[in-house]
Amino acid sequence: MWKSLPRVLSLVVRGFALTLAVLATIVVIRTATFPSYQTSPPECKLTDPDFIPADQERLSRFTSAIQFRTVSYERGVGTPQELARFTQFIRESFPTIHGSPLVRRDVVGNYSLLYRVDGSDASLKPYMLASHLDVVPITQEANWEAPPFSGQLKDGYIYGRGTIDAKHSLMGCLEAVEFILSRGHRPKRTLYLAFGHDEETSGHFGAKVIGEMLAQRGEKIEFILDEGTPVGEGLVPGVSKQVALVSVAEKGFLQLHLTVNEEGGHASMPRSESAIGILSKAISKLEDSPHPNMFKMFGTGPETRMLEYVATEMTLPYRMLTSNLWLFSPLVGWVYSKKPQTNAFARTTTALTRFNAGVKDNVISPEATAVIDHRIHPSSSVEEVIEFDRKVINDPRVKFNVINNMEPSPTSPYGKDSPTYMLLQKTIQQIYPDALVTPTFMVANTDTRHYWSLSSAIYRFNPYVMTPSDLPRFHGLNERISVQNYERVMNFYYHLIVNMDEPLEIKRHGHEDEL
Numbered sequence: 001m002w003k004s005l006p007r008v009l010s011l012v013v014r015g016f017a018l019t020l021a022v023l024a025t026i027v028v029i030r031t032a033t034f035p036s037y038q039t040s041p042p043e044c045k046l047t048d049p050d051f052i053p054a055d056q057e058r059l060s061r062f063t064s065a066i067q068f069r070t071v072s073y074e075r076g077v078g079t080p081q082e083l084a085r086f087t088q089f090i091r092e093s094f095p096t097i098h099g100s101p102l103v104r105r106d107v108v109g110n111y112s113l114l115y116r117v118d119g120s121d122a123s124l125k126p127y128m129l130a131s132h133l134d135v136v137p138i139t140q141e142a143n144w145e146a147p148p149f150s151g152q153l154k155d156g157y158i159y160g161r162g163t164i165d166a167k168h169s170l171m172g173c174l175e176a177v178e179f180i181l182s183r184g185h186r187p188k189r190t191l192y193l194a195f196g197h198d199e200e201t202s203g204h205f206g207a208k209v210i211g212e213m214l215a216q217r218g219e220k221i222e223f224i225l226d227e228g229t230p231v232g233e234g235l236v237p238g239v240s241k242q243v244a245l246v247s248v249a250e251k252g253f254l255q256l257h258l259t260v261n262e263e264g265g266h267a268s269m270p271r272s273e274s275a276i277g278i279l280s281k282a283i284s285k286l287e288d289s290p291h292p293n294m295f296k297m298f299g300t301g302p303e304t305r306m307l308e309y310v311a312t313e314m315t316l317p318y319r320m321l322t323s324n325l326w327l328f329s330p331l332v333g334w335v336y337s338k339k340p341q342t343n344a345f346a347r348t349t350t351a352l353t354r355f356n357a358g359v360k361d362n363v364i365s366p367e368a369t370a371v372i373d374h375r376i377h378p379s380s381s382v383e384e385v386i387e388f389d390r391k392v393i394n395d396p397r398v399k400f401n402v403i404n405n406m407e408p409s410p411t412s413p414y415g416k417d418s419p420t421y422m423l424l425q426k427t428i429q430q431i432y433p434d435a436l437v438t439p440t441f442m443v444a445n446t447d448t449r450h451y452w453s454l455s456s457a458i459y460r461f462n463p464y465v466m467t468p469s470d471l472p473r474f475h476g477l478n479e480r481i482s483v484q485n486y487e488r489v490m491n492f493y494y495h496l497i498v499n500m501d502e503p504l505e506i507k508r509h510g511h512e513d514e515l
């Protein structure tokens with residue numbers, strides 16, 4: 001038996017080498033032949049006279065919009081007087097829209113706005129552009145480079161709460177419609193503009209009511225475009241070109257309230273465990289046990305499609321990994337887990353957002369509570385997340401209470417078979433001729449959850465450029481937008497509305513073979 005050992009070892013080594021050689025060959029072939037999902041930009045860009053300039057008048061309207069302190073604090077707790085003033089400002093600032101016989105304006109839930117611009121061809125299904133009037137509260141006001149409700153212009157940027165979330169798209173849509181109507185143009189297809197007033201606190205009194213109202217009217221919408229992911233610069237690992245990230249789905253969420261009740265008492269005679277200690281251990285376990293990495297689970301959801309769409313444009317190492325996710329998805333998953341903004345695409349995330357306990361320095365608190373904010377990956381579910389957390393905590397003294405939840409959204413159609421996705425892609429390329437376009441999903445939430453029954457084609461996209469250093473400005477310090485980006489925003493919506501005059505099914509602009 002020992003005599004044959006060298007022969008067996010040699011066979012094993014050869015087998016191993018052969019397997020490696022076969023794998024390497026497959027990897028090389030796939031890297032070299034991986035398909036490109038990109039199309040060349042359309043030739044017909046709108047020319048100068050057809051371009052909306054970010055002139056003094058438009059910038060001043062945008063600045064004024066930022067100056068309204070339309071803050072949403074908690075569900076049902078907002079700033080009604082500011083909202084009323086802001087909607088009045090909108091009415092006065094866009095006289096053509098508000099005076100047009102083609103436009104119907106409904107005020108919904110006291111402050112939200114729903115506009116219907118009647119198209120000339122009633123046989124076409126309407127589409128909808130959405131945004132919101134409200135903003136999140138200010139933090140660290142003293143550290144802002146310009147006052148947060150000033151709309152101050154500084155070094156080519158407009159500063160203020162709402163500049164990127166999301167008064168840019170609210171005002172951009174209105175500027176585009178005002179521009180089109182003031183030129184005497186009537187769109188072929190009916191267009192809705194839906195602007196909720198409490199998106200930042202879940203849209204319960206705004207978008208939800210708009211959704212119900214349209215559903216009651218029996219309205220079916222061709223496609224919906226709301227705020228969302230941006231044109232990323234340096235956001236997608238391995239891609240140096242700009243990447244327009246079009247969210248075709250949205251993560252779910254689960255806000256969990258955890259409570260521990262134990263005996264309290266005098267701080268001089270503590271028991272071995274306290275409510276605070278038990279809850280601290282529980283949430284520390286949650287932080288130490290992230291939910292499964294979907295890349296490592298060989299995911300086939302939007303997270304992998306997002307990468308495959310830009311694979312051919314990646315630097316060689318990333319290109320090789322992405323063209324061979326069948327082999328390397330665990331490695332890609334590991335890379336993505338390293339940064340918060342990419343980790344959010346890899347898994348269900350766990351954020352510990354509140355921790356409350358104790359009333360006095362020398363009193364042992366009988367109760368400790370915490371809030372966990374999970375954002376649920378499209379391939380998981382609310383039930384799976386609760387089950388996972390219970391197993392990780394594994395302590396019956398920690399009581400679970402679901403505050404609020406939503407399953408991940410359905411995925412909207414994308415790619416060459418979806419005329420609406422291709423129309424968005426074409427419009428994006430008219431504004432960003434050098435950008436790649438890829439489907440992805442939203443890691444945060446939007447008002448679109450209230451519109452699921454109205455349309456199966458729901459997209460979330462912000463037509464401005466963002467770099468990694470811009471991400472903390474979302475809900476954060478020094479929120480700002482460049483004048484150049486605001487101009488792109490207005491022109492994106494304008495181009496989109498013009499493009500919607502073409503029949504959706506028909507291939508356009510000499511790119512027939514690509515559509």
Ligand SMILES: CCCCCCCC/C=C\CCCCCCCC(=O)N[C@@H](CCCCN)C(=O)O
Nearest residue numbers: 199200201202229230235236341342444445446
């Ligand atoms: C590999 C690709 C890497 C991409 C990098 C990340 C790109 C992400 C960029 C932007 C995401 C911004 C998210 C903006 C969210 C705006 C919506 C929002 O704030 N929604 C709130 C709703 C709150 C409702 C109450 N529960 C939220 O989600 O908290």
Ligand SMILES: [Zn+2]
Nearest residue numbers: 165166199227
């Ligand atoms: Zn927003």
Ligand SMILES: [Zn+2]
Nearest residue numbers: 136165200475
């Ligand atoms: Zn927001």
